[in-house]
Amino acid sequence: xxxxxxxxxxxxxxxxxxxxxxxxxxxxxxxxxxxxxxxxxxxxxxxxxxxxxxxxxxxxxxxxxxxxxxxxxxxxxxxxxxxxxxxxxxxxxxxxxxxxxxxxxxxxxxxxxxxxxxxxxxxxxxxxxxxxxxxxxxxxxxxxxxxxxxxxxxxxxxxxxxxxxxxxxxxxxxxxxxxxxxxxxxxxxxxxxxxxxxxxxxxxxxxxxxxxxxxxxxxxxxxxxxxxxxxxxxxxxxxxxxxxxxxxxxxxxxxxxxxxxxxxxxxxxxxxxxxxxxxxxxxxxxxxxxxxx
Amino acid sequence: xxxxxxxxxxxxxxxxxxxxxxxxxxxxxxxxxxxxxxxxxxxxxxxxxxxxxxxxxxxxxxxxxxxxxxxxxxxxxxxxxxxxxxxxxxxxxxxxxxxxxxxxxxxxxxxxxxxxxxxxxxxxxxxxxxxxxxxxxxxxxxxxxxxxxxxxxxxxxxxxxxxxxxxxxxxxxxxxxxxxxxxxxxxxxxxxxxxxxxxxxxxxxxxxxxxxxxxxxxxxxxxxxxxxxxxxxxxxxxxxxxxxxxxxxxxxxxxxxxxxxxxxxxxxxxxxxxxxxxxxxxxxxxxxxxxxx
Numbered sequence: 136x137x138x139x140x141x142x143x144x145x146x147x148x149x150x151x152x153x154x155x156x157x158x159x160x161x162x163x164x165x166x167x168x169x170x171x172x173x174x175x176x177x178x179x180x181x182x183x184x185x186x187x188x189x190x191x192x193x194x195x196x197x198x199x200x201x202x203x204x205x206x207x208x209x210x211x212x213x214x215x216x217x218x219x220x221x222x223x224x225x226x227x228x229x230x231x232x233x234x235x236x237x238x239x240x241x242x243x244x245x246x247x248x249x250x251x252x253x254x255x256x257x258x259x260x261x262x263x264x265x266x267x268x269x270x271x272x273x274x275x276x277x278x279x280x281x282x283x284x285x286x287x288x289x290x291x292x293x294x295x296x297x298x299x300x301x302x303x304x305x306x307x308x309x310x311x312x313x314x315x316x317x318x319x320x321x322x323x324x325x326x327x328x329x330x331x332x333x334x335x336x337x338x339x340x341x342x343x344x345x346x347x348x349x350x351x352x353x354x355x356x357x358x359x360x361x362x363x364x365x366x367x368x369x370x371x372x373x374x375x376x377x378x379x380x381x382x383x384x385x386x387x388x389x390x391x392x393x394x395x396x397x398x399x400x401x402x403x404x405x406x407x408x409x410x411x412x413x414x415x416x417x418x419x420x421x422x423x424x425x426x427x428x
Numbered sequence: 429x430x431x432x433x434x435x436x437x438x439x440x441x442x443x444x445x446x447x448x449x450x451x452x453x454x455x456x457x458x459x460x461x462x463x464x465x466x467x468x469x470x471x472x473x474x475x476x477x478x479x480x481x482x483x484x485x486x487x488x489x490x491x492x493x494x495x496x497x498x499x500x501x502x503x504x505x506x507x508x509x510x511x512x513x514x515x516x517x518x519x520x521x522x523x524x525x526x527x528x529x530x531x532x533x534x535x536x537x538x539x540x541x542x543x544x545x546x547x548x549x550x551x552x553x554x555x556x557x558x559x560x561x562x563x564x565x566x567x568x569x570x571x572x573x574x575x576x577x578x579x580x581x582x583x584x585x586x587x588x589x590x591x592x593x594x595x596x597x598x599x600x601x602x603x604x605x606x607x608x609x610x611x612x613x614x615x616x617x618x619x620x621x622x623x624x625x626x627x628x629x630x631x632x633x634x635x636x637x638x639x640x641x642x643x644x645x646x647x648x649x650x651x652x653x654x655x656x657x658x659x660x661x662x663x664x665x666x667x668x669x670x671x672x673x674x675x676x677x678x679x680x681x682x683x684x685x686x687x688x689x690x691x692x693x694x695x696x697x698x699x700x701x702x703x704x705x706x707x708x709x710x711x712x713x714x715x716x717x718x719x720x721x
Contacts, residue, residue, distance in 0.1 A: 234623070257637045269637045294633035296625060304623045305633050308616040312639035315615065318685045319608030323601040326672070329679045330527070330597045332590060340587035340598050344550045344562045345660075346605035348641030367638075379619070386622045388717045391688055392611045399684070424681045 136160060139285060140193030142186050142209055142216065143230070144171035147256070148199035150264040151229070151289050156180060158288035163192040186210070187219030195225045195285055202374060203232040210240055210251075222248035225278050227285070229270070231255040231310075233378055234303040235385065241274060241299035250278035253299060255306035256290060259366050267291045271309070273302035307382060310375045314396040314413070316350035321417040324358055329424055334359045354414040365412035369403050372413045376400065429453060432578060433486030435479050435502055435509065436523070437464035440549070441492035443557040444522070444582050449473060451581035456485040479503070483512030488578055489519045495667060496525040503533055503544075515541035518571050520578070522563070524548040524603075526671055527596040528678065534567060534592035543571035546592060548599035549583060552659050560584045564602070566595035600675060603668045607689040607706070609643035614710040617651055622717050627652045647707040658705035662696050665706045669693065 136159065141152040144166040152175055155162050162180040165188070166172045176182045183189045186209050190196050196216050200206050206228050210216045216226055226244055228237065228251070237253035244251035252274035262268040268290030272279055279295045286293045296305045323346070327337045338355050341347075357363075376397040383390050402419045403409065429452065434445040437459040445468055449455050455473040458481070459465050469475045476482045479502045483489050489509050493499050499521050503509045509519055519537055521530065521544070530546035537544035545567035555561040561583030565572055572588045579586045589598045616639070620630045631648050634640075650656075669690040676683050695712045696702065 257634075257639075259638075262637075269633065271633050292633070292636040294629060296629055296633060301623075301625055304620065304625055305630050308620045308625075308630060309634045309637070309639045311616040311619060312612040312634060312641075312644065315608055315612030315685070316639070316641060319605040319612070322608065322683045322685050323604040326604060326676060326679075326681060326683065327597065327601045329681050330594075330675075332594055332597055332601075336587060336589055337598050337601055340562065340564050340585070340589060341550075341602045341605060343585040344555075344602070345552075345642050345646075346550075346602045346609070348605075348609060348643070349638050350641070351605065353638075382623075383619060386619075386717070388619060388622050390615045390619065390713075391692070391716075392608070392615050392685065395684055395688060420683075423684075424679070 137194040137285065138163070138192065140164070140189035140196040141199070142166070142189055142196065143199040144175060145199065146260050147263045149175070150260070151199060152180065153178065154266045154288050155285070160285070160288065163189050165189045185214040186216040187214045190216040190219030190224070193224065195227060195282060196220065198226070198228045198230060200230045203236040206230055206232050207236060207240065211243060217244060217247065217249060220249045225250045225252065225282055227252045227254050227282055229254045229256055231306050231375055231378065232303060234300040234307070234382055237273065237303045238300040250275055251299065252278055252282060253302040254286070255302055257306065257309050258290070261366065262290070270294070271296055271302040271305040273297060274299045304382070307375065307379045310372070311379060311390065311393045313350065314372060314376065315392050316348050317354060317413055317416050318396050318399070320351050320355050320358065321420045324355065324417055325420040325424055325426065328421070329426060357412070357414045358417040363411040363415045365410065367413050368410055369400050369413055369415060370409035373397065373400050373404065373409070430487040430578065431456070431485065433457070433482035433489040434492070435459070435482055435489065436492040437468060438492065439553050440556045442468070443553070444492060445473065446471065447559045447581050448578070453578070453581065456482050458482045478507040479509040480507045480512030483509040483517070487517055488575060489513065489517065491519070491521045491523060493523045495523070496529040499523050499525050500529060500533065504536060510537060510540065510542060513542045518543045518545065518575055520545045520547050520575055522547045522549055524599050524668055524671065525596060527593040527600070527675055530566065530596045531593040543568055544592065545571055545575060546595040547579070548595055550599065550602050551583070554659065555583070563587070564589055564595040564598040566590060567592045597675070600668070600672045603665070604672060604683065604686045606643065607665060607669065608685050609641050610647060610706055610709050611689050611692070613644050613648050613651065614713045617648065617710055618713040618717055618719065621714070622719060650705070650707045651710040656704040656708045658703065660706050661703055662693050662706055662708060663702035666690065666693050666697065666702070
């Protein structure tokens with residue numbers, strides 16, 4: 136059984152690392168703040184002092200970090216994972232980062248005989264805890280096949296999209312759909328509200344047909360019940376939309392809808408509510424219509 | 429059993445009238461062009477020369493017409509349905525028209541002792557043929573209860589939304605969600621295409637989670653397979669978005685997303701492709717990225 140390393144024990148990384156332990160993998164962990172390391176160590180993981188030390192003790196190293204610069208630092212910097220990684224090992228970045236950065240890291244890894252997979256996930260904290268994440272993977276077929284049992288301990292839908300970077304690109308496509316579906320439900324519910332409809336009845340009436348979506352059935356009721364608790368925070372969604380925008384710009388690709396949502400999410404941030412769940416967009420549409428709280 | 433009248437035997441109206449015959453209702457029909465009337469008459473319907481004549485022979489009259497002025501003319505004009513309607517009868521308009529016009533017609537009907545229900549549908553020609561339409565109804569609870577067996581012969585999800593006009597408002601909310609979900613999938617697939625992804629794999633990878641929707645699973649494959657045949661035509665969707673815009677304006681309600689899609693659909697119409705299905709929006713996004721055919 137492959138020995139696994141895990142770097143980045145945040146809201147997503149900690150439950151994922153825990154699921155690897157539960158599946159019987161031997162696990163070495165590292166994290167910027169110490170408390171999460173201690174917690175996992177108490178559950179059977181070996182603590183490490185640096186990313187390089189994690190890599191030295193592992194056949195497969197997983198990183199789960201906030202953004203592109205974090206992954207670059209943890210993998211490429213001095214005492215980073217690549218410094219400690221043995222020839223033939225695999226580094227899997229499961230963060231959502233720039234596809235171009237993922238491709239660049241993959242090249243540097245390849246140059247020293249290490250495989251790199253970009254494998255961002257969808258499904259949020261709930262999916263991380265329940266091991267039901269969707270995992271979109273870019274990189275070598277061979278490394279993907281070897282990493283499959285590891286992915287199977289973390290998620291449900293595991294898809295190799297194509298070469299390095301393509302997992303990140305698929306994740307960005309996923310986010311484009313998700314945020315525009317949120318705008319769709321936000322505008323429809325605000326239209327119904329301003330016109331005086333019973334929104335529960337409206338939701339039920341439109342749920343069966345061409346308007347149906349995960350966002351409608353999962354976030355629609357939260358919008359109606361004024362539940363702003365984050366499944367996924369606006370601030371994180373904005374980070375992903377920045378990645379979408381940067382990548383689309385590099386392709387000379389205009390995305391008018393995704394750009395519009397990014398601007399509207401900014402209005403949420405301007406209110407100081409970036410820690411709300413992304414369903415809070417409905418409040419922004421309501422405020423445009425002077426329906427605001 | 430109530431005697432039914434049906435006015436407007438177009439792509440939607442003809443299969444709906446046929447389903448009423450199949451359910452055993454006695455049916456009187458009228459249509460601007462004669463051929464559809466003859467067709468239904470051959471299947472057992474009684475032909476009528478005017479809307480008033482249909483109403484005289486019926487307890488419940490259904491109209492299924494392109495737009496608000498058509499319904500106003502057929503119901504309110506000389507020799508119209510209201511002229512022929514008996515006290516205690518019901519007129520049901522199943523077209524998608526302006527909520528304000530629906531409310532106005534309801535008032536005029538009420539003044540002469542006739543009930544009026546607005547009952548627009550979702551589900552398109554396929555749903556009309558299969559009797560699986562979603563029907564969103566505004567108007568009196570009593571009239572709705574009496575009309576229920578008629579709706580049951582035409583559709584599957586039948587919801588009374590509220591008072592007169594609210595069926596039309598719910599339909600407009602439905603369309604807002606539907607068109608923004610189409611923009612969502614169009615932008616995501618174009619991003620994936622320009623970045624060189626295998627779109628079938630992408631679609632499969634994002635279908636299981638937060639991006640899932642009826643539009644993704646039903647129209648996504650058509651976009652990938654370049655199938656522009658209409659389930660629902662751009663020209664009709666634009667008519668509905670005009671109704672959304674007029675109604676939202678009357679409420680002082682800005683709908684930035686729905687407005688954006690309306691502008692982009694206009695680009696489809698500018699190409700002379702207004703008869704394509706609404707999934708053809710993906711071509712417009714592709715053309716913005718110089719990926720066009």
